Amino acid sequence: MAGSSLSFNLSNLRCNLAVLFCFICSCGVVMFSEADANYLTLDYYAKTCPKASEIIHSQMESAVSSDPRVGPRLLRMHFHDCFVQGCDGSVLLDDTETFKGEKTAGPNINSLHGFDVVDKIKSHLESECPGVVSCADLLALAAKDAVILAGGPYWDVPLGRKDSRSASLEKANTDIPLPNQGLITLISKFLAKGLSTTDMVALSGSHTIGVARCTSFRDRIYGDYQYTSKDGGELLRLKKMCPEKKNDENTTNLDHTTPTLFDNAYYGNLVKGEGLLNSDQELYSSIIGFQTVKLVKKYAEDSLIFFKHYSDSMVRMGNITNPHGGEVRNNCRVMN
Template sequence: MAFNFVFSIIPALFLLSFLSCEVQAQLLTTGFYARSCPNLQTIVRLAMARAVAIEPRMGASILRLFFHDCFVNGCDASVLLDDTPTFTGEKNAFPNQNSLRGFEVIDEIKSLVEASCPATVSCADVLALAAREGVVRLGGPSWPVELGRRDSTTASQNEANSNLPSPDSSLSKLISIFQSKNMSPRDMTALSGAHTIGQARCATFRTHIYNDDNINPIFATIRKLNCPASGGDDNLAPLELQSPNLFGVNYYQNLVGSGGLLHSDQELFNNGSQDLLVRQYSINPLLFFNDFAAAMVKMGALSPLIGTNGQIRLNCRKVN
């Protein structure tokens, strides 16, 4: 009897565990702070408006910061943690070192939020909201940001090194990385459109402009003027030459003309599976905006810490 009883309750335990996960998942909602911090979205919106007005590139920088956070163990603000003598974070991982920026903007927003709603809003949610506002300020689409994430107390430099796409990635590698996050090739191609804004370091596109065949030679010559074959690693070039501070479809138009700055950019239009979608985006801004917004919602739901997991960090750079 005891034996049968034990095995009879196992399905029930699995059901309870499943229901518990479902309840926790429901905690991520657009209205999560409606009562506890009703001014949150206004605070973030105004702060990002100021930051982008001072430096338009900051919209792209915060968006990239959010991407690099979510693709490493989920959207948990782990990328914001500073190294300490006993802790190695993600900031100095190869894809992030001398590259990620905007930390001080998140610090400022967090301090404003703390002044209004102490110990209430996670750094992960601040970053998610700031990423959207940066895109909107540069003329891009808006999307519903689901909230209720909590902050990680750990980070992984190894995971950052292995989970983030390289600027030298092939199309198959890009698709594989995104599929490992349950994101489709269409999601990947839409999110790559984030490169319609921002800039890249010479070190990330040197190989493409000097060695690749799938590049417009005139475009390559222009880019070589500010990116020598050796040296000048930190020299910057706009990811999209025509309007690097305006969120639009010029990025895809450039790909159709073999003018992608990064090797990984041009892989999206190189006689491969994404060519048709790139052509569609290049002439249909509404299609791109809708797909980008949908993919951002999907990315924002990557493995969030919710419920009692993690913590609400008071300082985004360190655990409480």
């Protein structure tokens, strides 16, 4: 009888989720029907700033060689930018007496670093072609270079984004996926941006590089759905560097196997129950992860498929534009 009840409940859950996802999908289409990315082109700066991509790549190469953390930081910054108002450089704006930006939002305040690197790249672009290359395009190209410099795939980046003349602290607090959220919420947030479940699982592969703060994974190592690993020493290491009530700022690698290499090891970790964040492990361990489990296994087994899907998904995410347009900032931190 218990088995029948479980089967009935799971059946109802599948139906409810299907209805929910369809509803969110339809809302997502409405939400982004205005955000037309058709004006983005691969040759946008061909005449106005032909060396733009070269300058950004050179500066990223130099920055990453000095500090490997720069790559994951700018990749994360691009992601957080695109999930609030579209990829419009709003995340780069500093607070002023009369303006409140997104940098102090919960998902950003202790998570985003590397703004000084953006400033330096922008300075070189302004010297080469003043007032031409937007900060939003700078972030999109820097994110691609971050992946390439870590051994990941290449993709062509459509260009022509404008820098917004607004920001949204509220949306930064509500729209950006969080490390302790469940699968339904995560899928909902991606669908609301016009991104599919496949996009979500592929883009989560960004966690093959970079680090997380203790506050982001404490629930994972002490909570109900505790971190499992065949290597008991890894969990002991995590608990030592992240005790239950202190050392909030301590960090550890999101992928403990190949932390500086952009590869598919992240998905192999999930299969073994070794995802550092709850939001990561949900892709494989959630009871409703019918589609996500298949994708995690596929990416863990075939890095070429992962690279292809990741590249395609990065383009789709990068094509989320701000329907209100904007300007090309001279300084990424302030509006002109």
